[in-house]
Amino acid sequence: xxxxxxxxxxxxxxxxxxxxxxxxxxxxxxxxxxxxxxxxxxxxxxxxxxxxxxxxxxxxxxxxxxxxxxxxxxxxxxxxxxxxxxxxxxxxxxxxxxxxxxxxxxxxxxxxxxxxxxxxxxxxxxxxxxxxxxxxxxxxxxxxxxxxxxxxxxxxxxxxxxxxxxxxxxxxxxxxxxxxxxxxxxxxxxx
Amino acid sequence: xxxxxxxxxxxxxxxxxxxxxxxxxxxxxxxxxxxxxxxxxxxxxxxxxxxxxxxxxxxxxxxxxxxxxxxxxxxxxxxxxxxx
Numbered sequence: 001x002x003x004x005x006x007x008x009x010x011x012x013x014x015x016x017x018x019x020x021x022x023x024x025x026x027x028x029x030x031x032x033x034x035x036x037x038x039x040x041x042x043x044x045x046x047x048x049x050x051x052x053x054x055x056x057x058x059x060x061x062x063x064x065x066x067x068x069x070x071x072x073x074x075x076x077x078x079x080x081x082x083x084x085x086x087x088x089x090x091x092x093x094x095x096x097x098x099x100x101x102x103x104x105x106x107x108x109x110x111x112x113x114x115x116x117x118x119x120x121x122x123x124x125x126x127x128x129x130x131x132x133x134x135x136x137x138x139x140x141x142x143x144x145x146x147x148x149x150x151x152x153x154x155x156x157x158x159x160x161x162x163x164x165x166x167x168x169x170x171x172x173x174x175x176x177x178x179x180x181x182x183x184x185x186x187x188x189x190x191x
Numbered sequence: 192x193x194x195x196x197x198x199x200x201x202x203x204x205x206x207x208x209x210x211x212x213x214x215x216x217x218x219x220x221x222x223x224x225x226x227x228x229x230x231x232x233x234x235x236x237x238x239x240x241x242x243x244x245x246x247x248x249x250x251x252x253x254x255x256x257x258x259x260x261x262x263x264x265x266x267x268x269x270x271x272x273x274x275x
Contacts, residue, residue: 184194
């Protein structure tokens with residue numbers, strides 16, 4: 001089987017006229033991050049072949065993030081891409097660990113976590129104490145402004161020099177996780 | 192439960208979660224009260240380093256302080272958030 005070239009992975013990015021700068025920097029960032037990405041897939045998941053699909057997830061998320069930001073360089077893009085990639089690896093690892101139950105009923109009974117530890121596992125899935133750990137600094141600051149100072153998104157946007165839509169879009173992933181954790185629905189469509 | 196345009200409910204629930212899950216009675220790693228006050232009054236002027244990064248997402252005491260400081264801000268200067 002032919003091995004995947006990092007450049008093959010760029011297809012996941014949709015192109016829009018105002019974000020044409022994104023593809024070249026992401027492509028360069030992928031090339032830079034690729035050797036380490038393969039190594040991580042190998043050491044963390046035991047399967048280097050998983051690297052392409054996880055990198056595709058990271059590319060998609062990076063492109064979404066960049067679509068709301070001002071143009072940045074390859075080095076910074078690679079940092080963001082690597083962060084999203086490591087997140088994808090962690091999620092994959094967690095999902096794999098949950099599925100690995102083998103053996104007899106007795107053994108499985110012994111191995112099955114208690115209801116409490118299962119609850120902990122679910123809670124850990126959306127551990128709000130760590131929710132911002134992988135968030136880029138500008139968006140982390142924006143989230144803290146909402147949490148700590150209760151600045152409106154409009155004020156956060158004004159303070160960070162971004163549009164309100166851009167800042168909300170940037171923080172969307174984190175806000176969605178908080179909503180999910182507490183069963184809160186997002187605002188309905190504007191009438 | 193449907194949230195508003197500012198995701199107010201989500202952030203209120205998050206705050207309640209921090210209060211419930213992250214007691215820090217010894218105030219380990221807390222920014223100073225003055226820093227928290229500046230953050231509430233002029234959030235953009237206080238950076239992540241001053242806040243000890245995401246510390247407030249894991250500290251009941253800081254979140255309680257911030258609540259109090261916001262209350263003082265909102266009662267003493269009702270028009271503190273103004274259009275530029």
